[in-house]
Amino acid sequence: MPKNNLTPDIIEGILARIPEGFIHQSTLAEHFQAYKDAVNQVVAAGKIGREGKHLYDPTRLTLDDMREYQQWATPSLPRMRSDLTFVDKPILERRAARERQLDRDSLRVIRALQPTGYAETERFPPLSEDGRILRRLLEHKILRQVDSLIFDPLYLSESTVQHLVEQRYGTPESEEILVEAEDSAKAWEALLPQAGDVLRSDAQDGPTPKDQVLARTYTLRTAAKRLGAHVETLEHAIEAGHVASFVDPGGQTRFPAAIVETALSDPEMEALFTGFEPLSIRAIALVSGLRYSNIYNRLAVEGINRAAPTWGEVRGKWGLPDTLREFREILREKRAERRIARRAARFEKQERFEQQRRHERERRASLRARLVAAFPDWKHEGRIEQQLFLHLGPPNSGKTHDALNALVDAGSGWYLGPLRLLAFEVFDRLNERGVACSLLTGEEYIPVPGARITAATVEMFNPLKSGQCVVIDEAQMLADPDRGWAWTRAFMEAQAPEIHLIGPPTARQLIEKLASAAAMPLKVIEHERLAPIQVARQPWPLTQLPPRTILVAFSRRTVLDLKYELERMKRRVSVIYGNLPPEVRRRQSDRFAAGETDICVATDAVGMGLNLPADYVCFYEVEKFDGQEVRLLTPAEVQQIGGRAGRYGISTAGEVGAGNKRDLAQIDRLFHSEPAPLTHARIAPTVDDLAMLPGSLADKLEQWASLESIPDALRSALKTADLSEQVELARMLTNQEVDQLGLGRAMKLVSAPTRENIRFYWRACASAILAE
Template structure:
């Protein structure tokens, strides 16, 4: 995340949103691009600075800040998309005061009482009267007060981090008293750090240092360096230092006799007593390195009194240099220590020139069956040398030889792999060249007789209406939509207007006698029979990673004289590029909104949503949860989300459009083509999961979805809002931003492309995708489509099954409309086709819908029926679907059942997936807290 530009206003805005009102410079630097030479310019009458501390002059003085920083832990206020997500503390206090006034004098008294404290109290101290706890619970529920452990605190004065710090200090109080009492009894109220840690524990001592109860004292004079002592903060610093120095001096003198006379090689004798001791001794780590053993080996030898060691005043274990040097110079003497050194079976195998299993067998013969043996167990056994030092020398020599051999082998392997990589590059380059040569140029002699008419503009600007007028005048052609629902809407509208129109989607074909026009989903378009006019709606789908290839094919392969393309302003440059590449004349018609639109001045709480509002959420689960919440508030509700069958979506949308329901809760499916007239669009959330990450909405998404607000001829103005102030700020910014332009359309492989590529069908698709075989002249405008779902399905087919189907039919069958949950049913269908059997019927739907689990189950049945009907409409597979009419009736019945269940107001509240307990909207997980902690047994009747 980029850092904020430092200005006095930014610093003021930051400090005004911190409950404690102050922050350290280093924490400020993490989010603001500060430099020391600019600090003076950032101070004003509202921003104070004292050293590394910055504080809000309007809320506290410098002395108050210094007192509070001894125990408080402020945090940096939250920012999203460059916008502060909350108002200032003073603004929030003013807003809160209104709620306190409504609750009466008891609530006001609680805040008056807290105002006399540091911002927190224990619950039993705050609640004195019978009515107090009721009012407190209301204040906690509204987040005007918050609770941590047994403490009630004001969140506009203290952050959660600060109250945790307070609680930690209170829990530490007994230990604090014990340490204080102990040091009070010591001369100078000072003691060595090691002594205090041994007596009270490292955690306690570290905590007391962090809370400023204890002060560290380093004895740094020439006689005594590096000794850490601790004193009480209230102790006399000079007296404490004097006592620590004198104590340390005598302690070091007492050790000189234990050190011996030998000085470590390369070290000069010290001038001070401490330095003389250090010159004549080794630490355990340095001694182990000198002798050539592991540290824990030397520690074991010390425990067994095989070598002398003692502890110095700083708490470190030391070994006399004469003993260590004796072990270094005399291998036989060192054997007393190396006897405890573990020896790995791998090292034994190298020294003995044998295999690992052989070593294990030989160890078992001498009675060593488990774990790593020690050198003392092996000395004189298995033809090993007499001393550990000889063993290590042999091991080093053979390891180096082995390493050289491995290096030679690695170099040889690298050369082989480089040859293979070069051959693979040449193969891929050759294959890419063939695929590029096979890529269509999209130019032909008839292009001058064609034209693209690009309609650009926001939602509700009449783009589709004007294009449909041209289609009706032409008398023949296609209307191409991204959704069955939208194709059906145009099919129905044109036929009602007396313009005969066919319907063609992946799942059904409704021919109308004498019709010259077809309303279709874009994948069903036949470019060879384009008619006089083609409308390509929702042209921003050109850039869709999964389906964009169908829009590209419709645009570039249509034979119609007039090609009307409908989309937002973001498609303009991409359409210009593609029209230029194919040498198609281009005309651009700009459309303006027919009804004005604006951002709401205030957020809309859920309970205050105005009628004729589309409430936007980004998951099926949340849509259904909000439905139950609003119905409990006596609101009438429609829902629209991706998994709903198109017929149900249409019925739900019609009820809203006709005024039968006040609110329509919808996912972003509402932003694409669905005719859903509304006065208001309200965002319940502003982040969505895009298949990979949870991310903030883009400007284009906010403009496309929010643009549904306002009804031409019925609304004076459309209004876009959100349920929280924070989200409304972000929506206002994104709606005003210029949306990113679309840069690339998508293309999919043809059968001819895949015939050029070796391997299985999944491998062909993977290679085609990774090669990115787009001509250089089109790389700035064209990318390959996302093949991931097709590759998943192709991986389910064996090479033999692909051969039996034939490449063309196999490519077609992996384009079926599947999702992860329906892949198994798809494969059953594929197996029946391969064995020349009728397709299996979709799963039987539940007989009734009483909860979300049964609702999800019947939605799954509809998705399987869609696969059956999609296959039935393909020439290659139609003969395997004799029950198409029956499945269509079943699917219609399921759709009616879903619509009826939604109309009956079934309880669709989010529930725990284990015990079935209701969960709040804000609950982030699929199980409740009790189940997470293992307190609740699974309730199979509710969990399904």
């Protein structure tokens, strides 16, 4: 391989393809030029790890793993082409591919080689099932064999396995077999005096001078392993002239076995070998029993480089042993003790956590039981005096007209709707009929002298002052995650003798279930649409909108943009959207009703029962943002909004359409689809519920929602409301402000219908109330 310069990417690629996951920098130096800068860059980037002159892949090895491997593994470079590209894929990719491709039995045999990555052939008897599988794996070179060792080439290099074989049989080590076979016996014989007379503990004397030298000496690597040091440490000792060594004919540095064996029993001799061994401050602190900061400061006092203290500099100090081997042994014991202590601490922490969880479960179960016990008993003696009327039908079927007549006949009570625009429309309608009616919404109160009827948004209803009749419009809102609780409260807590609910047929099943749960007498009145309606056959572009059209969009910005665009086309335009002041909305609606404008651009507020005399409803868009995501309109929404077309008594028929063919096809499909029936009404906490719960008002609301304290008998019909907006508003009140208001007023304040973009206005209103 040519000596090319390395880049950080190539170094990272080399380590990713070495089975053992590490390599010594000297191996790189043998094959490449100018590699150190690239090594420093890739280490600094955190892509590889480094200890001394060893580099390792941190995605596969921990530092401790690498230290253990380097004691016995001798990895080699992966296969590379002359242009420094790699022949094989990274080890992890190859392992993953093998897992996908091989059958379960083959993988079982491969895993039997772990944790070392190799095993003796005798472990797999030839006639056994595993033996047959092994032969197949060897034939396909998925596993490899060197002598009597079977190994996994995705965990060990062949050089490592060759070294294991040589160690096992006392043959020359991997570096030694690189010595050319033709080395003269004379050259080896000349080294016998330097080799000495002492044999290595693991060697037998041989017949040739070469065998005798090998048997009487240690290489750098085997000596380092014997003494528990790194190869670099011994190289420094040689450079410093502390220990005797020589180089054999094959270029291998060797130590006489006599001095290595002496070092094992003589601390001073051992120190000559191991004095340059680098240590970490953390390891020194662990063995000495002192704190890290204490060792850090002591190194400074001794004038020792704190970035790289060596064994020779600290040996025998601060309670440290005399030999590096003892230091290593104590370090292993201390680390083992620390691991045991950490496991014990983790176990204790887990036990505390489990106890806390048990306590929390018990606490929550207790709170849930108390809340369920306090759940309102909707069955009471007063139900026998009440009558519930359920008006079902599509838009333009006279439901609201009949219910309002019943309210007028009763003489007192409430009209409850979802929008202030709708409440204002009923307020106008009744007063125009000569029926005194007040208006109450979250933003305004218009009392009318002598009025015994109030038109209100549903959140403003006071059940204790129900009057003789309560009309609850848009009953499908019972199932609304955010505001449905207000409809449920009005329905189930109203004390009037007559209660009229107005909604689509999809609400019937749910309302019947709730009425039954409350033992409330129910009469269903079905209404038929009074004017026919159909879906247009052709789309209506903006340039071709017919007069008396409601153009529907789903944001204030889009409504105003459409108004501007249509006025540029010389069309006369009214606009209606939720935040429009009532007096402005009334003027806009009146202009459209009087024919002063021929187009009304509106949001889906028109679907909530607003009485606009339109012949046509055109959907400018068929998707809307519902507070969480942009989604396609539902069949119920299309039918509710589209049903505004063709008002009885004003138009002979109605028509629903869209601005382009694609949207028209969607509208046609949705308009004729069967809407899903409502399944669950929503509930919110009472003041008494919140009083049972600890913490701030926001904490109380969150706990109540998470406890879902609904009696089992009602779980099929009720769900807790989405209180996220109330929680956000509650966070804008301090505990002192909640105390000043009282829990009841504070709850009423945070229950006002708001959105994120008007919370600042809500806070201003709250401040004004607090200042009163």
